[in-house]
Amino acid sequence: MDQPRGVESAPVQQLLNLLVDRLDSAEQRGSAGVKSIALGERTWPALYMAHRESEKENLWEHIIELSCWGWLVVKPEVATRSRSGYADSPRVTVANILEVRKAVGRSTRIKSAVERWREAVREGLHGTDEVKAAVSEFCIDMPDRSMAEVVERLNVLPSLVGKELLLREVSSQLFWGMSKVLDKRQGLVAAVLGVDECPFPESPIQLQVFLPESGYHGVLFIENLMCFERAIRSKSSAFDGLALVYASGYKGGAQRLRTHDGCSLFYSTRGGFRQDLRASFEAWLFSKDVIPAFFWGDLDWSGMRILSVMRTTFLELAAWEPGYCQMLAALIGGNGHAPEAADKQGQKALDFSGCFYADTYLLPALHSYKKFVDQEQIRF
Template structure:
């Protein structure tokens, strides 16, 4: 190529092909392999193959031939670029001069992914053994307003907090410029950095709102949504007689720490019984020293059933509350449900089994068949 590149090299049609080839180079580099040849066709070079006129196709093909003569690319079968309609011969393109190709599209090097940049920063800046670096490298921390080097530097300050009585989110806030949630679900990272089997900093206590019937309770009902919980507390329906009502917000209710005194903060409703023996009885059940039936009532959708399944890991006796789900099931079968898209729930994934026979036999099949959901708030207790 002459010192001055032709204007057509910067044209959108040629740049489309060149950028595709650089994309393939980047993908191969990320995988640690060598880029393969690229078959030309409507999917790889639509500007040529979808062009409305043969003259336009032939002009683009001539430009490709020129690039081949510069030594940037090779095209098989040999000599195909010399044919006026060689693009119809199933050609394949191989990059010969990567530097020149990258310069032509203004992409001198591959942009590293966040995970790659994180691992590079960890191995370069973390004050730890190679094995610990490897473990920490699996937990990418990507902050839009901080470089990965800055984040790794803050991780080097973690050992100084080791013996302090802090919650995990307090540790996060102290390390990461006041941001308290950075270490959520990264306890293994903390443990690895401190050389421990488990993270020494507990998570924030789960806060439970609890209503206790004045006459005592014969079972416990976890309710997913706050509005429904409040309605149930105020309800005179006999369905709630003898039930302690608990507001369990989303998956928070599934946390194992909920069943330990240090991992749970209880807030008892002033509408319920205030006797100390009532509260002590509930605490005894919650912390594993009592035996009472337990139920869950939430939205009739995949997310609600996943909460049920997750909570059963903490409460193996937990089952779906039939007096609540029964009317919701009838509404679903009567066509009153809504589509996932209507309530921005299209991301919910179906669950095969919750472990609760009633939910698995009576609720899961209709959800699959109808493809629709029913919100708990449709029913006023």
């Protein structure tokens, strides 16, 4: 016999796997010491939740044998001299790591993605230790490429400095045509280049803008493209004096929307094209002149979150009451739909948006009725 009796049984494997889990965790933390584990219902339920004492005694004999073979150390030692030593609040420590790992088929620890990334950066990135330490904080784990390959592509990054490239163009050139790898990783780019800020701008946000010929005194952001198209064709007085803007989803909340490089404007041919109209709109958007601004989207949690996020970019933004009051009436009148009916069951509830009208009327109604109203339901 080349190993202790019962070591391949499910209950003993359960305990040994737990011990190896703790070894792996300690190694990942860089801890050199092997800590003991208190045995009990949580750590070894197979023994401590067994119904018969004979079962417990049988399992405890396996621990005694593992101790005799030098695989485990049991404290207090007196517990190994009793058939019911499990009742002495024993603690066990792995003494022979190699054999315990071999017994459960885990001879080496599987390293985490973060650990493998740090190793690849340390071994393959061109740069100082300080640069490598900074880049190590941005793990890129691509399923079809090794981390060494990814790091090697990062070494090409300095050759792209000075070229008029957007961040996604840089990503595409570096990472085999994949344009989104560097999204939200500007810090990684800056670290590789040893600069304070990423020199490559994000893709500009495209805004579709309708400017009334007669001028305007406010701006209305419309979340849904179809509703935007309806609005620019509408003869309703509800839109009088409003410049209408379409920016999908959460893009309207991006800070770069209010910078010349971060935004591309496309003016509707159905509206006014006069220079003074465009200049006035761009003065508001880029110079941050203060005029009333409103948001109209779906009456659901996602729409309310977009409103909340956009208020960080447009501080004066408020929910557009002419649209939302009709949606609120539809909700109260029983014309809302369950989240599951429109694949919206994953939306997270919101308690506060910062907009008085939304916080006073819309959010409480959503909490109360637990149904949504789509923007397309309302016509002007």
